[in-house]
Amino acid sequence: MITVEATGPLALLEDLGRPQCAHLGVSPSGAADRSALRLANRLVGNAEGAAAIETTFGGLVVVADELVWVAVTGAPTQVTVAGTPTASHTALPLHPGERLAIEAPPEGVRNYLAVRGGIEVPAILGSRSSDVLSGLGPEPLRSAARLPIGQPRGRLPDVDQAPTVQPVKDLALWPGPRSDWFTASARDRLLTDSWMVTPDCDRVAVRLEGSPLDQRHSDELPSEGLLRGAIQVPSSGQPLIFLSDHPVTGGYPVIGILSDRACDDAAQLRPGDSIRFRPATRPGSDR
Incomplete structure (x- = not known):
């Protein structure tokens, strides 16, 4: 115990x-x-x-x-x-x-x-x-x-200390399933602009602030499945990154999806941090 x-x-x-x-x-x-x-x-x-x-x-x-x-x-x-x-x-x-x-x-x-x-x-x-x-x-x-603590299995590893990693604020992403709902300018600015982490963040999502991302469509999107790391853009144009306790569906377009490692990095973001996005290269290779 x-x-x-x-x-x-x-x-x-x-x-x-x-x-x-x-x-x-x-x-x-x-x-x-x-x-x-x-x-x-x-x-x-x-x-x-x-x-x-x-x-x-x-x-x-x-x-x-x-x-x-x-x-x-x-x-x-x-x-x-x-x-x-x-x-x-x-x-x-x-x-x-x-x-x-x-x-x-x-x-x-x-x-x-x-x-x-x-x-x-x-x-x-x-x-x-x-x-x-x-x-x-x-x-x-x-x-x-x-x-209560479970019964240990196996032996302790022969490792003195693992390296510490400073929080990463350059996040790799893949194009989202609704990236075509956004103007070319908005898709470019997602990658070229800096984004500020707002105080409104928790285990559900990290909400960002920056120049609004404009949509090409004014239609209402039916609810679709969501993943950890999905970058959803509500009507305000301010993106948010869903974390581990995200809802299973959402009704706003997803412009991008973070790599698995970038999802972990996003979980270490704190209010006031300035972050940038960059294109992911290949699965498993991106922080």
Whole structure:
């Protein structure tokens, strides 16, 4: 067991989500930054999709009830164990009674705390992920929550420390299914202009501000399926990037879709960040 002493602004349990449930009207959900979740789990010898804690803007404090191995990944940040500063992106022993604290990252938004064995709360529709849009899955963590830990399998990897990655603000995208609904100028400006991240962002979407993107059509678009990373443009002309807890359908045209890695990068954007888009090249090759 580990016990949560403080949660910071938001702390959730997340794994790799429910990717097979869209036909039920259920969003995939899962970790907002999947690369960071996978890395945290690998560092402590878990399966990549084991449930871990996703914390937003730091403030998480946990206490070990027994000896556990943990790893913190995501945005570069300061981690302390028993009051002593230590490194993130490495496996750390946490002895009984010791406190681990994650400070707010100076850049980026989210960190992941994986515990060797994984966090073993009951799964709902095959996942232990919290979905903030639908309310499906475990509730946001609260102070004094006690989290059961699963049985470790295999051995700890022979890795001293994984490299930290600074937040990326140059996002690779593919043309969207409705890019032809926009003027040529709008399609060009999507790639050439800078876009500001607004305060109106969460696990559902990152909303951007810039010169409005003009549409060629005034027709109403029937609702269509949405994906994580879809860049939808409502009637205001201001694009938004859908993240893990996106709705399964939407009625505005999608001008582009981020690469998988760029979706993870988008999950680390914070209000006030200035970003740019660039064309993706080939699957699996783009940040």
